[in-house]
Amino acid sequence: xxxxxxxxxxxxxxxxxxxxxxxxxxxxxxxxxxxxxxxxxxxxxxxxxxxxxxxxxxxxxxxxxxxxxxxxxxxxxxxxxxxxxxxxxxxxxxxxxxxxxxxxxxxxxxxxxxxxxxxxxxxxxxxxxxxxxxx
Amino acid sequence: xxxxxxxxxxxxxxxxxxxxxxxxxxxxxxxxxxxxxxxxxxxxxxxxxxxxxxxxxxxxxxxxxxxxxxxxxxxxxxxxxxxxxxxxxxxxxxxxxxxxxxxxxxxxxxxxxxxxxxxxxxxxxxxxxxxxxxxxxxxxxxxxxxxxx
Numbered sequence: 001x002x003x004x005x006x007x008x009x010x011x012x013x014x015x016x017x018x019x020x021x022x023x024x025x026x027x028x029x030x031x032x033x034x035x036x037x038x039x040x041x042x043x044x045x046x047x048x049x050x051x052x053x054x055x056x057x058x059x060x061x062x063x064x065x066x067x068x069x070x071x072x073x074x075x076x077x078x079x080x081x082x083x084x085x086x087x088x089x090x091x092x093x094x095x096x097x098x099x100x101x102x103x104x105x106x107x108x109x110x111x112x113x114x115x116x117x118x119x120x121x122x123x124x125x126x127x128x129x130x131x132x133x134x135x
Numbered sequence: 136x137x138x139x140x141x142x143x144x145x146x147x148x149x150x151x152x153x154x155x156x157x158x159x160x161x162x163x164x165x166x167x168x169x170x171x172x173x174x175x176x177x178x179x180x181x182x183x184x185x186x187x188x189x190x191x192x193x194x195x196x197x198x199x200x201x202x203x204x205x206x207x208x209x210x211x212x213x214x215x216x217x218x219x220x221x222x223x224x225x226x227x228x229x230x231x232x233x234x235x236x237x238x239x240x241x242x243x244x245x246x247x248x249x250x251x252x253x254x255x256x257x258x259x260x261x262x263x264x265x266x267x268x269x270x271x272x273x274x275x276x277x278x279x280x281x282x283x284x
Contacts, residue, residue, distance in 0.1 A: 032167075047228070051202035051262035075263070080193040087187035088202055115204035115262015 030094035033071070043103070043122040050093050051115040058112055060119075062105050069095045069117065102127045186222065186241035194275065197250065197268040199243055204262035206239070213257055213266060218247040220266065249274035 035048040050058070050071045057072035071093040077083065099121070107122040191198040203211065203224050210225040221242035228235050250268045257266045 047205075049204045049262075051204040054261050074261075077191065078193070081191040081198065082193065084190040084192055084197075086189050088189050088200070114206065114259075115202075 028091065030070075030092045031089055033069070033093040033095055035095060037097070040120075042128075043107075043120065046097070046117075046119040046121060048093075048095060048117040048119070049115065050112070050117055051088075053093070053112070053115060053117075055112055058117070060110055060117070062103070062108055064101050064105075065098055067097045067099055067103070067108075067119075067121075069093065071117075186224075186239050188222075188241055188243055190243065192270075195270060197245070197270060199245075199264075199266040199268065201241060201264045201266075202262065203239060203259070203264050206259075206262075208259050211257075211259060211264060213255070215245065215250070215252050215255060218245060219243065220245045220268070222264065222266070224264075246274075 033048050033050055035046065037047075038045050046067075048069055050069075052073040052075055053071040054074045057074050059068075059070040061068045073090060073092070102123055104122045104124040108119065110117060110119045112118075187202045189200040191200070199220060199222075201222050203222075203226075205228075206224045206226050210227070212223045214221050214223075219242045221240065223238065223240045226237045226239065228237070245268060249271055251271055254269045255266060257264060259265075
């Protein structure tokens with residue numbers, strides 16, 4: 001085995017879990033929520049559809065590279081209910097978007113209402129187009 | 136041969152933050168999509184226009200739970216016609232410069248004879264609509280004790 005590993009160095013590597021999952025210690029499968037991202041005059045508008053998620057189950061983090069959303073559904077099927085047909089998933093939602101430091105993290109505004117997370121992202125000053133005066 | 140459920144195509148821009156991403160962004164999102172499509176059959180709201188529905192029952196009621204994120208309560212319309220429970224909703228998205236509305240519809244077959252149509256109730260919470268359909272007395276499971284002589 002060690003011979004094979006020495007020939008193929010990739011075998012020695014272990015898969016690196018995403019940082020968002022490491023933080024929570026939760027390795028359960030997640031699903032990627034539907035989301036929309038559009039560019040506005042001074043930034044981006046992000047809409048993430050998270051049906052069944054309350055404020056308590058939502059974790060929204062922003063760092064210099066990524067925006068990450070982890071959302072857990074709070075509703076549990078009552079014990080007396082029998083499921084007849086399922087289309088939805090009970091797994092948590094996870095979405096990570098890389099913004100490569102073009103977003104001003106001090107001005108991120110987010111609102112969760114009726115299962116929709118709306119985030120307003122403002123572009124950082126360094127990436128905004130600047131008028132350069134030619135003398 | 137196995138049946139593979141149709142995965143709804145994702146509505147997503149070609150790359151998330153245009154222009155500033157790495158040259159591999161297109162490939163990355165393509166690989167993302169590939170892996171996601173293997174779970175596409177079970178994934179919740181992979182596309183924004185789909186209305187996933189769950190059906191449950193207990194002793195007295197049948198429950199229909201539909202995922203309808205971001206809809207106002209007054210824009211939800213529920214009708215029971217000819218044994219079909221139809222849910223129609225309009226999502227209104229307002230941005231600074233434009234307003235768009237998306238209509239979402241879904242109908243579920245409900246046995247007419249088993250439901251007390253005048254006692255249907257619905258609740259909307261956190262983007263999930265729960266419709267409670269009370270069962271008729273005759274549709275409930277009956278327990279008959281037979282005395283043995």
